[in-house]
Amino acid sequence: MVMSIDGSTVVEGRSTLLSNPSDRDVLVALRSAADTIVVGAGTVREQMYEAPSKKGLRVGIVTRTGKMDLNTDLFKSGAGFLIMPEDTKAPETNFKLDIVRAGRGSVDLPVAMSQLPGSFIQLEGGALLNASMFAANLVDEINLTISPMVTGADSPRLANGAPPLHSDYEVAHILEDAGFMFIRYLRKN
Template identity: 75%
Template sequence: MSIDGSTVVEGRSTLLSNPADRDVIIALRAAADTIVVGAGTIREQMYTPPSKQGLRVGVVTRTGNLDFESPLFTTGSGFLIMPEDSVAPHADVDIIRAGKGNVDLQAAMAQLPGNFVQLEGGSLLNASMFAANLVDEINLTISPMVTGADSPRLSNGAPALHSDYEVAHILEDNGYLFIRYVRRN
């Protein structure tokens, strides 16, 4: 994220990153049981299969309008998280169903394997996860850039929330701050 709160530059988060940030992401993914990402982020960021063998990426979508020829899906790494009443895409892909009209995130998360779900955005999914009270930790990288752009923030569209987090770790690398927040008990 930029100093002024943007999570993307020119539609990509990688332009706000550095090698240490990528190392943090790799470490978090290595510890994760599942990665969850919004469909818009998958389309924009061109996700590839995770390097950790067996780690899968759940894509939250109402429509299933995705490129099923991308490596994320052709390798079997990607699966869908969809409402029960959404039409399934004509693709050989696993689907978790929860909710009607919209994904019931609490019910969907309960169906995922393991305990550590790595949420990787985008901002609309982040907002929904905050609203559903499903975010226990936030691992935030602050890039030493100001974008000045009207671009997505960490949590676009969330209702007014009051969740308390406390700082668990802060690291700095060449002007980049890596902050881990944990929910207060």
Template identity: 35%
Template sequence: MRVLDPDGCPPLEELVAQHVALPEARSGGRAFLRLNMIVSADGGSAVAGVSTGLGNTSDHAVFGALREGADCVLVGMATVVAEQYRAPTTEGLQIYVVTSKNDISGDPELFASGRATLVLPESAGPVPAGVPELRVGKSRVDLAQALEALPGKVVMAEGGPTVAGALVSAGLVDEYFLTVAPRVVGGDSGRVVRGPDADPTPWSLQHGFVDDDGFLFLRYGRSSAATGGA
């Protein structure tokens, strides 16, 4: 039994660094996958169609630190379009966008930057000139194959709930970072991980802290993968 202790707390920057520290032992043979999501206190995943309304400064710090420690981002096309993704400021970071088709019209600016790779199935049509692509799976993207195509890389999955659900149910998530925002937002945005049933075996809480605004930051690991953090 433990309590979250508000005394003797290091500064935010230090806490965030501890929170996102990469474990030394990582999955071999495929990318190491860290899923990061934010949820409202009533289980919502978005406000007015975007998750940006849920976060705060500390959440941005955790998000930024996770990106800094990653080689690639993996994200669904619906999130890219809803949140109008831009070329990442982190040097060398590539955004891998999961989609079933070759349509980049929802966010042409991101794809024009050359910093976004379309992850699409073999059945999809040819991608526009200059847009990098990764083809995995026949009529749907095979996410396991996508991660196998990125061996040794650290991949940060940024959702949305559909992609998160597919990754979780396929057992591909090595670490799960969850921010619980002290907001009760109502609406019908639904859960942050959505899709087929997943293995209900408990995860291991590796690290956690509460910031001055009452945002709760949790880091869970699979027992075989997570060794760092707290």
């Protein structure tokens, strides 16, 4: 995750404007270690997600409605799959689309995450999905880049809409490059 000094996770609707080459290198390294990527549908639409470069890495898109543009490389490559409620109608496609079903009316995140392969699930936002994952106590580790930028905008934060939480994390690593801070936090409790 990347955010500005004042906590914004996007500039002009995109997180990439907060990033730098070192941040992108960290993201690539995390993705290369991940078993699965999980991201919210809105973030996929806004950030124009593509298929990961790591062969076999899957991207699970959390969606309540299933309304996604499936005619993208992410889905046609077989890398993208949907994570959606059991009572939501599956989108029609002319190719095989994997769907993880959990919950009714909204995605039951603990149940959905338990169905995903591997032990390292890379959460890539957005803010609403982050908030839901924090609320469900599903975030064990946070890899956070702080960009040396103040946006001043009323924009999404790391976990918009989260209920009051008290989850303690401890710093595992801090690195700095060109004013960018790379911090790895591990959950304490």
